[in-house]
Amino acid sequence: MSVWRAIAAAALVAAAPALAGEIPPDARRSGYSFMGPDTRAMQDDDTSNPGMLFVLDGEQLWGKKTGSAEKACADCHGDARSSMKGVAARYPAFDKTLGRPVTLDQRINLCRANHQKAAPLPYESRDLLALSAFVAHQSRGAAITAGDDPQAKPFVEQGRDLFMQREGQLNLACTNCHDDNFDKRLAGAPITQGQPTGYPLYRLEWQTLGSLERRLRSCMSGVRAQAYDYGSPELVALELYLMSRARGLPMETPAVRP
Amino acid sequence: MPTTRRQFLSLAGGVTAAGTIPIVTLRPLRATPAMLNTAIRNVVGEAPIRTGKVKVDIPPLVENGNTVPMTVTVASPMTADDHVKSIHVFNEKNPQPNIANFYLGPSSGRAQVATRIRLADTQKVVAIARLSDDTFWQVAVDVVVTLAACTEEMN
Amino acid sequence: MAALINVPAKARRGDVIEIRTLTSHIMETGFRHTADGKLVPRDIITSFTCRYNGTEIFRADLFPAIAANPYLSFFAVAKESGRFEFEWIGDNGYSSTASASITVE
Numbered sequence: 001m002s003v004w005r006a007i008a009a010a011a012l013v014a015a016a017p018a019l020a021g022e023i024p025p026d027a028r029r030s031g032y033s034f035m036g037p038d039t040r041a042m043q044d045d046d047t048s049n050p051g052m053l054f055v056l057d058g059e060q061l062w063g064k065k066t067g068s069a070e071k072a073c074a075d076c077h078g079d080a081r082s083s084m085k086g087v088a089a090r091y092p093a094f095d096k097t098l099g100r101p102v103t104l105d106q107r108i109n110l111c112r113a114n115h116q117k118a119a120p121l122p123y124e125s126r127d128l129l130a131l132s133a134f135v136a137h138q139s140r141g142a143a144i145t146a147g148d149d150p151q152a153k154p155f156v157e158q159g160r161d162l163f164m165q166r167e168g169q170l171n172l173a174c175t176n177c178h179d180d181n182f183d184k185r186l187a188g189a190p191i192t193q194g195q196p197t198g199y200p201l202y203r204l205e206w207q208t209l210g211s212l213e214r215r216l217r218s219c220m221s222g223v224r225a226q227a228y229d230y231g232s233p234e235l236v237a238l239e240l241y242l243m244s245r246a247r248g249l250p251m252e253t254p255a256v257r258p
Numbered sequence: 259m260p261t262t263r264r265q266f267l268s269l270a271g272g273v274t275a276a277g278t279i280p281i282v283t284l285r286p287l288r289a290t291p292a293m294l295n296t297a298i299r300n301v302v303g304e305a306p307i308r309t310g311k312v313k314v315d316i317p318p319l320v321e322n323g324n325t326v327p328m329t330v331t332v333a334s335p336m337t338a339d340d341h342v343k344s345i346h347v348f349n350e351k352n353p354q355p356n357i358a359n360f361y362l363g364p365s366s367g368r369a370q371v372a373t374r375i376r377l378a379d380t381q382k383v384v385a386i387a388r389l390s391d392d393t394f395w396q397v398a399v400d401v402v403v404t405l406a407a408c409t410e411e412m413n
Numbered sequence: 414m415a416a417l418i419n420v421p422a423k424a425r426r427g428d429v430i431e432i433r434t435l436t437s438h439i440m441e442t443g444f445r446h447t448a449d450g451k452l453v454p455r456d457i458i459t460s461f462t463c464r465y466n467g468t469e470i471f472r473a474d475l476f477p478a479i480a481a482n483p484y485l486s487f488f489a490v491a492k493e494s495g496r497f498e499f500e501w502i503g504d505n506g507y508s509s510t511a512s513a514s515i516t517v518e
Contacts, residue, residue: 038317038327047419050482053437056415189321204322207439207481258321325480352478353444359474360487366471367429367490373473374480376442 023179023193028249031192031257034183039204043256051133051202051254054126054209058134061127067118073131076115080138088136089144089251092240094151101155101240104132105211106231123230129209133200136253144197144251147244159241162234168225174238189258194219196242198255209254212239291382294348297355298386301346302394307386311395312345314385323377323403330360332369332387332395342369344388351381377403418499420513424491432463432471433486436501436509442477458483458503466495491517 032040046052062073062080077083092101095110102110108131109120121128147156163174177186178194185191199212206214213235217227228235298307315329332342341364347357360371369387377383380403386396419433436458443455455477463471471487489497498512 036317036321039321042327047417047433048435048484050435050484052417053415053435053482056417057437060415204325207324329486349478353442354477356474356476357478358476361472362487363470365465365468365490365492366488368488370486370488371473372484372486374484376478376480 021179022175023182023245025248028195028246029182029193030195030197030249030252030255032198032252032255034190034192035256035258039256039258043198043252049202049254049256051200051209051256054130054133054200054202055137055254057126058130058132058137061131062134067112067116069115069117071116073111080135084135084138086139086142088132088139088253089142090146090148092146092152092155092236092243094149094155096151100233101152101236103213103231103236103239104135105213106236108132108135124211124214129200129211132211133209133254136200136251139251140253141250143248144243144246147240147247152240155237156241156244158234159237159239159244162238163241163245168220168223170223172223174219194242195246195249196239197246197249198252198257200253201255201257203257205258212242291350294350294355294382294384297348298346298384301359302386302388305392305394307394307396309396311389312385312387312397314347314383314397314399316383316399316401320377320401320403323379325374326377326401326403327372328375328383329370329372330385334369334387334389336364336367336369338364339390341366341390342387343390343392345369345371346386346388347375348384348386349375349377349381350383351379352376353378357383377401379403416499416501416509416511418497418511418513420497420515422514423516423518426491426493426517428491429488430491430515431486431488432497433484434461434463434499434511435482435484436511437482438501438503438507440475440477440479440481440483444477456504456507458501458507460502461485462500462502463487463489464498464500465489466493467498491515493517 032043042048065072088104091104091107094100095102105123105128108128112118112120166173174194177191182191182193196212200209202209213230216235216238220227311333313331315331317327320326330345330347332345334340334342336342342362344362345360348355349357357375358373362369381401382398383401384396384398386394388394416434416436421430424430438458439456440458441453441456443453445453447453457477457479458475461473461475462469470489473485475483494515494517496512496514499510501507501509
């Protein structure tokens with residue numbers, strides 16, 4: 001993986017002297033539009049989308065009493081179809097008590113800690129992915145609005161700076177690929193705009209569901225930079241910026257990507 | 259990590275606007291290597307295998323070798339007297355030559371099955387159908403996978 | 414573990430219907446090694462069976478070349494109202510079942 005990124009990146013810097021800059025709202029496109037017809041078909045049909053297996057698991061967990069409070073998510077939030085509708089489209093969201101934005105995964109773990117009196121679920125664990133897939137699935141089709149909250153603005157800016165900042169041995173910024181070179185190909189695979197519309201999503205390469213943080217960490221090791229830790233302020237800010245950059249695009253959870 | 263991907267990628271040389279688009283192309287089969295042949299003979303025995311009746315569909319653009327949609331269709335009326343009893347799918351270069359065996363019959367109504375397979379490398383895929391008269395029919399395709407199955411965890 | 418089944422709820426007698434199944438399973442090939450060189454043991458689904466009102470109408474032997482979360486699509490003639498039963502069997506005593514009903518008019 002790093003090998004191809006290295007080679008591709010060298011060509012990319014040379015090939016792109018003029019920077020295109022940020023993508024205007026009406027030119028924003030989900031990664032879906034860059035996929036082949038077979039991968040699209042896999043996402044479109046719920047009974048052939050493997051991500052739906054995790055949504056089903058999440059639905060079960062939603063109703064299961066957990067922790068020393070012996071409460072299920074459903075005991076407080078009722079029917080997720082109405083209580084969780086549109087919620088994921090607002091995440092990461094500013095948390096007043098903590099004074100910083102939290103991701104959907106972090107919110108779920110806060111509910112486990114504060115309301116269920118249960119241990120947090122590890123990042124990328126099957127249960128956390130299943131719960132966040134189930135919650136985010138209730139927002140499928142909803143327009144992304146994360147970052148609209150004025151209190152979140154400084155964190156959106158922090159994320160934007162990280163997106164623009166060159167890093168790693170290859171000295172590449174996210175923007176160099178996802179703003180300046182989308183629609184081009186990197187060793188056969190299309191570069192997309194890097195829109196976070198479908199998370200958690202089923203990646204054919206992973207053969208499982210994974211979070212946006214997992215995806216971002218792999219893009220960072222791609223440019224041979226030290227990847228930020230799961231849940232770190234930098235990764236949350238980057239996630240928040242990506243979501244605000246995708247403002248108005250519909251949520252697709254659980255999406256399928258190559 | 260499979261070396262093919264590295265080799266291919268180091269040849270590809272990076273971003274091109276027009277792009278190296280065809281990731282999978284299908285070409286007619288020429289030869290059957292030994293391992294594949296043994297696996298096939300284990301199913302077919304000494305019976306002759308004719309070419310025809312069977313069709314394998316794999317998308318022209320495989321986006322990841324870890325999950326490749328594949329459909330096998332056999333031309334058959336699927337009646338009590340004339341139907342497909344089984345379909346056997348093989349590959350040449352995965353560590354094991356078998357992909358799947360499917361058993362069907364007149365109550366299937368249509369001789370068509372679809373699944374998702376792993377193709378670790380550019381290789382042949384062979385599908386053989388056994389009909390109710392115990393004749394065997396095959397098709398073989400060369401599948402070119404340039405983005406082979408590979409996981410980022412091995413970075 | 415979850416399974417997704419797609420069988421039409423209704424069909425006319427004699428219709429050829431498509432059945433699709435998708436089930437959770439890692440399908441560990443048994444050919445991969447961990448970073449420290451240990452072989453990851455094989456853990457796959459080896460067999461799938463579909464019965465229609467008790468009679469087997471479709472069966473599959475699966476090998477490590479089948480992708481994780483196995484997907485299968487096949488066909489059946491709608492003969493009578495009743496149940497389709499699905500069974501997956503695999504390594505380490507793995508077994509799971511699901512069913513779906515159909516009304517045939």
